[in-house]
Amino acid sequence: MKRVFLISIVFILSFAPIRAQHIIPLPVSLIKGQDRNNFHLNAETIIEVSDTALNRSANYLKTYLNTYYSIRPIASLAIKDLSSRNSIVLNRLAQVFPNEDQYTLSVTKNNIQISAATEEGIFYGVQTLIQMLPVDKLSSELEIQSAEILDYPRFAYRGMHLDVSRHFFPIDIVKRYIDYLALHKMNYFHWHLTDDHGWRIQIKKYPRLTEIGAWRNGTIVGLYPGTGNDKKRYGGFYTQEEIKEVIKYASERYINIIPEIEMPGHSMALLAAYPEFGTAPGKPTEVAQTWGIFNKFNNVLQPSEKTFNFMQDILTEVIDLFPSPYIHIGGDECSKIWWKQSQVSQGIMKANGLKNETALQSYFIHKIQEFVNSKGKTIIGWDEIMDGGLAPNSVVMSWRGEQGGIKAAQLKHRVIMTPENSLYFNHAQFLKDDSLTAAKYLPLEVVYNYDPVPSVLTKEESKYIWGAQANLWTEYISNGAKVDYMLFPRIDALSELLWTPKSSKNFQSFKVRLSTQLKRYDLLQIKYSNRYR
Secondary structure, three states, rough: OOHHHHHHHHHHOOOOOOOOOOOOOOOOEEEEHHHHHHHEEEEEEEEEEEHEEEHHHHHHHHHHHHHHHOOEEEOOOOOOOOOOOOEEEEEOOOOOOOOOOOOHHHHHHOOEEEEOOHHHHHHHHHHHHHHHHOOOOOOOEEEOOOEEEEEOOOOOOEEEEEEOOOOOOOOOHHHHHHHHHOOOOOOOOEEEEEEEOOOOOOOOOOHHHHHHHEOOOEEEEOOOOOOEEEOOEEEOOOHHHHHHHHHHHHHHOOEEEEEEEEEEOOOHHHHHHHHHHHHHOOOOOOOOOOOOOOOOOOEOOOOOOHHHHHHHHHHHHHHHHOOOOOOEEOOOOOOHHHOOHHHHHHHHHHHHOOOOOHHHHHHHHHHHHHHHOOOOOOEEEEHHHHHHOOOOEEEEEEEEOOOOHHHHOOOOEEEEEHHHHHHHEEEEOOOOOOOOOOOEOOOHHHHHOOOOOOOOOHHHHHEEEEEEEEOOOOOOOOOOOHHEEEEEHHHHHHHHHHHHOOOOHHHHHHHHHHHHHHHHHHHOOOOOHHHHH
């Protein structure tokens, strides 16, 4: 293993850093070869794999070439000759690298070779190859620049979030979203399935969650607090079979889906269906029709044993459905005034020796965490799960700035950075945006220049920064075209801050490479703002 590591270091040092003119995120190292050694990809090209586990990557590449270039390369189940002409070779190595997702990509006149120790590494190499394909001269033969690339990610967690509660998106849009993540070498999709505004996942034991909780009787018009209400019934949900279909689709792209089931706050949709689990069971509620409701309406679960049994039933179905080792349980913006006003909640606090409602929230999170752990899973929660004491074996997603993440890292908990002022893609891209957005400003450069590792952390503490993700909340996003508009090209900036070595990042270089990327988005029919042209 030491010998492999030393070889890797020598290999890295042998690469002179140069600007990669097309690839986002920027590879760790790239050497451009001579044009006379460029590879020509056509219908006679053979895609060869070292073992059948790499067929997913081979089929992904074949589908991409056929869909966007009408080229159908020939498939082969085994590598015949590494030096053979006109072949793309996907070769899994029997080696161990310091970064398990490391890959190399070599483009010569005879062939293209992508080598890695893992299936994921091969897939990331395929994504880089896709970005080396021409986008301005489409033909039956594609010329690919001769090059030698060594690459691996800076962070292990590279994620994007999608809120489907405030606005619901059918699975074809969700799949397309997953394709966007794959193109940018991301490996986690945070699926925000429940909130005040709609319950979007079928739970067979409790059908009213989707019969009632998945539908609202109107939505505010315009920017919060709105200029009125459209009075239109709105909603939708995913059946468990549809969920399985999306999980399979994501797994074929080496993306892990983390489902989020919000608790104890943000539960109006749940309480509309099952009011008996709230702090005021005699006062029926309805699915929220407006945004930003934390104290105005009662949306908080009663922290009773009856509620815990109910949530355990729900989580059991979710855990059985999702192979992810992580379950996101929310934990944010829990309005504690409803616990203060509830005699039952106050009695629970007294019986358990809890001094205040903050301690009661910690009690709630600990109970849920113990159950999730008993199922072999780990909880992720927004940084409010730290209030009153952090549950052991939990991962903190820091959104209220970085302080929660800093504290968690110092307590030796894994952290996913997602601060609102740097990584909330529902905020406007321009001071005067082309479309209705949340009333904050997040330009491309701010996203690009964000560093998930706070400078106040020691080297040892920094190891607990697992990575980062951007969030797409959908109050003002109701269709796939608007999803594209808000996502692109900020997802490119996100991918580079998560993948590329910090020392290699340069916003001016990024903008040059982005000009080619935008042409690729035209090819993929992605709707982004004309201001970037």
